[in-house]
Amino acid sequence: MSSESFRLTPQRRAILDELRKVTSHPTASDLYEAVRARCPNISLGTVYRNLDSMSRQGIIQCIDTAGRQMRFDAEVNAHYHIRCVECGRVDDVADETWEKLERMASDATGYEVLSHSVEFAGICPRCRGQAESR
Amino acid sequence: MSSESFRLTPQRRAILDELRKVTSHPTASDLYEAVRARCPNISLGTVYRNLDSMSRQGIIQCIDTAGRQMRFDAEVNAHYHIRCVECGRVDDVADETWEKLERMASDATGYEVLSHSVEFAGICPRCRGQAESR
DNA sequence: TCGCTTACGATAACAGTTCCTATTATACGG
DNA sequence: CCGTATAATAGGAACTGTTATCGTAAGCGA
Secondary structure (H helix, E strand, C coil): CCCCCCCCCHHHHHHHHHHHHCCCCCEHHHHHHHHHCCCCCCCHHHHHHHHHHHHHCCCCEEECCCCCCCEEECCCCCCCEEEECCCCCEEECCCCCCHHHHHHHHHHHCCEEEEEEEEEEEECHHHHHHHHCC | CCCCCCCCCHHHHHHHHHHHHCCCCCEHHHHHHHHCCCCCCCCHHHHHHHHHHHHHCCCCEEECCCCCCCEEECCCCCCCEEEECCCCCEEECCCCCCHHHHHHHHHHHCCEEEEEEEEEEEECHHHHHHHHCC
8 A cells, every 4th residue: 555655855855954944934935935045946836735745744734824824833733823913923822721722612612623723913022122113 | 184984885884784694704705795686796896895994994803714715703892713624614702811811922922912813623513414414 | 066085896916825737856676 | 776657846827815906986075
């Protein structure tokens, strides 16, 4: 049973490396830009394709926040994010103990709850600094 | 100071009526379809334009969920939603007492937290029924 | 009624993402 | 080490949801 055979191409390796290098939850085009230093003529489609396949394999996580663009994370377990409404940057908010939230939501709605995410929106320290100096 | 003068046009009236009629958090094109029964040659741009202006006035709420499309809500106060990963439907999860969450997130990240939302993902009772009968 | 503003419908533009196709390159069996 | 099957690639077209543009129509105050 060949199942799925995945080749570790230079492009895939580069994308994964760049994603693991940062903690900034980059977008696909962020990664495209970063990877082009190593693979100058990689195509944006390749970046998308590999991000998609790696997230379906559970190697990476894609973060579907309220913003316009999808973002990606090499950390598969973290679940809570905070997004800057000025620059779109996404950071983590560490904390656990939320199973009771899902039970509450399930009881209240009758849904079978598969997962949940908490997203805070605010101004990140860097943007706040810039706003104050304006 | 004229500030903003907003005319209650038939189109705007129709959009707002349709939105208030349902609790299903429709998308812009859902509303476009619904409104066309009353305004047969309304344009999609008009729907978007009015949803945007009404949400900026605080008359309605737009829900920027993880799905691809924006959704809208005539209820301005509700903050917690649950989304069906099969059909995209969005329902409310009622509950309050979350200010401490924002304080926790702010302490943990240094952001100035402006708002937050909790989104659960699951299977709604109707889809679950269909899945079972397959 | 006149003139100004707001809104309209139609359609083009746009951004992010996905899809398509011919070509390349990788893993694997011999 | 080579040949072959096939996954993956680059490049670009297509698609989707949304926003902007433009010329026209309609409501409102003077």
